[in-house]
Amino acid sequence: xxxLPNELKYTKTHEWARNEGDGTLxxxxxxxxxxxxxDLVFVDLPQIGATVTAGGDCAVVESVKAAxxxxxxxxxxxxxxxxxxxxxxxxxxxxxxxxxxxxxxRMSDASEFDALLDSNGYAAVMAEDDH
Amino acid sequence: MPFIPHTEEEIHAMLAAIGADSxxxxxxxxxxxxxxxxxxxxxxxxxxxxxxxxxxxxxxADGQPLMFIGAGAYDHHIPAAVWQLxxxxxxYSAYTPYQAEASQGTLQLLYEYQxxxxxxxxxxxSNASLYDGASALAEAILMAxxxxxxxxxxxxxxxxxxxPAYRKVAHNIxxxxxxxxxxxxxxxxxxxxxxxxxxxxxxxxxxxxxIPQPNFFGVLEEVDALTDWAARNNAISIGVVNPLAxxxxxxxxxxxxxGVDICCGEGQPLGIPLSSGGPYFGFLCCREAHVxxxxxxxxxxxxxxxxxxxxxxxxxAREQHIRRSKATSNICTNQGLMVTAATIHMALLGAEGxxxxxxxxxxxxLALNAKFSAIEGVEPLFDRPCFHERPYRLAAPVPExxxxxxxxxxxxxxxxGRDYPELGNALLVCATEKRTAAEMDxxxxxxxxxxxxxxxxxxxxxxxx
Numbered sequence: 001x002x003x004l005p006n007e008l009k010y011t012k013t014h015e016w017a018r019n020e021g022d023g024t025l026x027x028x029x030x031x032x033x034x035x036x037x038x039d040l041v042f043v044d045l046p047q048i049g050a051t052v053t054a055g056g057d058c059a060v061v062e063s064v065k066a067a068x069x070x071x072x073x074x075x076x077x078x079x080x081x082x083x084x085x086x087x088x089x090x091x092x093x094x095x096x097x098x099x100x101x102x103x104x105x106r107m108s109d110a111s112e113f114d115a116l117l118d119s120n121g122y123a124a125v126m127a128e129d130d131h
Numbered sequence: 132m133p134f135i136p137h138t139e140e141e142i143h144a145m146l147a148a149i150g151a152d153s154x155x156x157x158x159x160x161x162x163x164x165x166x167x168x169x170x171x172x173x174x175x176x177x178x179x180x181x182x183x184x185x186x187x188x189x190x191x192a193d194g195q196p197l198m199f200i201g202a203g204a205y206d207h208h209i210p211a212a213v214w215q216l217x218x219x220x221x222x223y224s225a226y227t228p229y230q231a232e233a234s235q236g237t238l239q240l241l242y243e244y245q246x247x248x249x250x251x252x253x254x255x256x257s258n259a260s261l262y263d264g265a266s267a268l269a270e271a272i273l274m275a276x277x278x279x280x281x282x283x284x285x286x287x288x289x290x291x292x293x294x295p296a297y298r299k300v301a302h303n304i305x306x307x308x309x310x311x312x313x314x315x316x317x318x319x320x321x322x323x324x325x326x327x328x329x330x331x332x333x334x335x336x337x338x339x340x341x342i343p344q345p346n347f348f349g350v351l352e353e354v355d356a357l358t359d360w361a362a363r364n365n366a367i368s369i370g371v372v373n374p375l376a377x378x379x380x381x382x383x384x385x386x387x388x389x390g391v392d393i394c395c396g397e398g399q400p401l402g403i404p405l406s407s408g409g410p411y412f413g414f415l416c417c418r419e420a421h422v423x424x425x426x427x428x429x430x431x432x433x434x435x436x437x438x439x440x441x442x443x444x445x446x447x448a449r450e451q452h453i454r455r456s457k458a459t460s461n462i463c464t465n466q467g468l469m470v471t472a473a474t475i476h477m478a479l480l481g482a483e484g485x486x487x488x489x490x491x492x493x494x495x496x497l498a499l500n501a502k503f504s505a506i507e508g509v510e511p512l513f514d515r516p517c518f519h520e521r522p523y524r525l526a527a528p529v530p531e532x533x534x535x536x537x538x539x540x541x542x543x544x545x546x547x548g549r550d551y552p553e554l555g556n557a558l559l560v561c562a563t564e565k566r567t568a569a570e571m572d573x574x575x576x577x578x579x580x581x582x583x584x585x586x587x588x589x590x591x592x593x594x595x596x
Contacts, residue, residue, distance in 0.1 A: 042423060042448075047280050062423075067448035069457070 004030075005097055009073070009113060010122035013055075016097060017073040019113055024106050027073060029061065031096040032126050037063040040089040045081040046103055052078060054112050059102055061092065072105060074112040080104040193407070194540070197570055199499075201520045201561025202347070202545035203264070203294050204408070205400045207375070207488060208565055209472075210479050213402050217472045227259055227428045227465050231443040237467070238442035241430040244474040250482075251377050252370075252394050253384025254416035258427035260465040264397025265300035267413030268341070268371055270426045270460055271395045272305055272312075274417070275339035275367035277424045277459070278392070282365065284336035285310045290324040292317040292346035293371060295550035310338075319553075322348045322513030322522065326356035332364070339367040342391065344383070345376060348547075348559065349496075349520030350513055358387030370394035374401055374414065376518045378485035379493070383416075393417045402476025403469055412466035412473065423449055426460030491564035492519040495571065499562045502575035508582040512557055520561040522547055522554070527585040529556050535581040541574055 008016045014033035017025045034040065044060035052058045052072035059070035081103045085091060092100035107113060117125065137145075142154070151157045158166070177185070198206045216222065221236055228234030241259045248257035261267040272287050287305075289298060289312045302312055313332075318325045323346065340361040344354050354370070361368035368391040370383035377383075383394035399411040417425050423446065431445030451458040480488065496519045503509045508526030525532055529546040536543035547557035562571060 044423065062448040067454055 004119040004123060006119050008097065009116035009118060010125075011071065011073050011116060012125050013071045015071060015073050017113065017116060018101075020104075023110070024079060024104050025074060025076075025113065026101050026104050027070075028101040029070060029092065029096060030122070033068075034093050034096045034100075037061065037068060038065045039063055040092050043085040043089045043092070043102065045083075045085065046078045048078055048081060050078045052076060052105060061089070061102075070102060073116055074105060074107050074109070076105045076108045078103055079106050196537070196540050196542040197566075197574060198542050199560050199562060199566070199574055200542045200544050201349070201563070202559055203296065203397060204405055204411070205373075205375070205492075205519075205561065206405060206563050206565055207400055207402075207492070208563075209402050209404060209476060212479060213472055213476045214404075216475050217468065222468075222471045224467055226467050227430075227444065229444065231441065235442060237471075238430050238444075240471060240474055241428075241465070241467070242432055242442050243478070244470050245430060247474065247477045248374075248414055248416055251374055251382065251477075251485075252372070252416045253382035253390065254394055255384075255419035256422045256425065256429070257414065257416040258425055258429050258465070259467075260398065260470045261395075261413035261415055261427055261462060262466060263409065263411045263413045264371070264395070264399075265294070265297040265413075266304065267395040267397075267415050268297050268369070269301040269304035270413075270462065271369045271371075271393045271415060272301055272310065272339060272341070273308070274393060274415075274421070274424050274426065274459065275369055276305075276308075276310055278421055279338045279365070279367050282336050282338040284338055286313055286335075286337055287311070287339045287341065288313050288315050288329070288332060288337055288366070289341045290315045290317060290343060290346065290352075291551075292322065292324055292348060292350065292352070293341060293343045294347045297371065317346075317348075320513065321515045322346070322350040323352050323515050324357065326353050326360055329357070329360050333360075334364075337364055337366040339369055340364075341369045341371060342383075342386075343371045344380065345373060345518040345520070348513065348522045349517040349561070351380070351516045351518060354381070354383070354386045356387070358383075358389075358391055361391075362387065362389055367392045370396075372396045373518070374398060375485060375489050375492070378482065378489040380518065390418075392421060398466075398469065398473050401473040403472055410466060410469055412469035422446065424459055425449065426458075427462050428465045488564050489519070492562070495519070495562040495564060495566050496521055496560075498568065499560065499566070499571045499575070502571055503560075503578070506575060506579040506582065508586050509578065512554065519563060520559060522557050522559045524554075525556045525558055525582065527556065527582055529558050531585065532558070532578070532581055535584075536574075536577060539577050541577055543574070543578065 008018050010016050014030050015027055016030050017027050019025055040061055040063045042062040046058040053075045055071050057069035058072045061068050082101050228237050245257040261270055276285055291314050315324055342354055342357045345351050358368045370391040372383055372394055374396055384390040395415045397411055398414050403411050429446050430442055433441055433443055435441045447453050449459045451463045500521060509523050512522040512524050529548055533543050544558045544560040547554050547559050
């Protein structure tokens, strides 16, 4: 099983979120998710300025096997997207927790971040998936 | 083997397995008001002999009139080889194949069709076809709404000069999705959409602009100015084109400074017989950047494990069987058989043959126009250039004139008064390359006589005493 960075928070739907400490989060999909999806061929990025809700779909990743919605971990406004993914979606396969981030969101309710899973919680989700 | 999916026995076995005692019980959770009920209007089945007799009788009723009607479906020459080849068992399927390993021939043909369509339209990508021209436009509008993320109005400008049936079909398909089709009037003198008239919408949030070429009247639109207007106003441009006309007119990919975003239309002029209104096929092309919002099948060329070229369905994540309710469309198929005919037709004619068919059709409509100019009571309705079809103002009611012409076995054209009452006695007349000089003389002669009979005062009877 892949190592889960402890400084990140997670969702049951396989997104990770990093608190940048200025009211914004950086969001991507976990290494586990990219392994399940296989080689990514396309990322449909959200619009900068779009309003998102916690658990609402806001992006799509498409692999040779499937297309999957990406859900925003928190409510807020999209303030940046990873344009590099438009030309090179495989960055997510190579570095899901690093250069493969997907978007940055300004939180409208910081308590939603606190409610996300920690690495142990997400590890339990992955273990359940394996059964 | 009869083509019945389940026998009574199988139905009972399945019902027993899920614990329902009848089909009625299985469906009873569907509210009565939503159920179709008995199909009372469907008559009982017929034997093959009875069906053959009925169809022969109907075929005789079709007649073989002299065709001067177009209005969206055109009587072009189709080389005999086209349908001879289409009828071969290897091609005779109406479907896109899922199994690449068993369907390389069909897949290659569809790939060649897509390649030909992109060459004809000067666009980057073509899908493997849709149902018909009108539904292809509806799909293009839905696609434009998904594409245009800068726009939130879901307002699409649709010229009144666009085919009335296309406007109705598009409205039916998009109206429940919060999309508003805004009608743009045409210039009453010229019969085209004056680009200046769009200035009323400049600065507003417009999602897309539909640009017909030629328009329903056969009139050529100022496509460059309209395409550039859309680009300036952040609207997606959608060309609706007659594919045969593109053999001699500027293709949508070259309109304006950057070309259109999407183009679509009716494929019937490419080797499909009129056959009482269908089946035809719709085509849809777009820029490469928009391909993930394109609905329908797309065939791709790839390499197999041994490095040999092969063909397969591609970009399927857009489609219903992968993306379910988030698919680009509920259309997961294409008009395989019609596209087979169109591909063979285009391959036989080649670019030069298509251009000659288009130019000959256009020359015939000009020749007919010259003959009409000698007839009292017929005048061209508009003063702009047309492609192989032209509307005329008649000095007598069009339905009566068409009835009289029909009595002489002439199908004289399309009565525009039905959809455009503001045009008065207006008749849309088409002459394709199939019309001979003698047939056009015959039509002009009969039209002249019918009009004289209706417009000249009857001979006064002189009293004998």
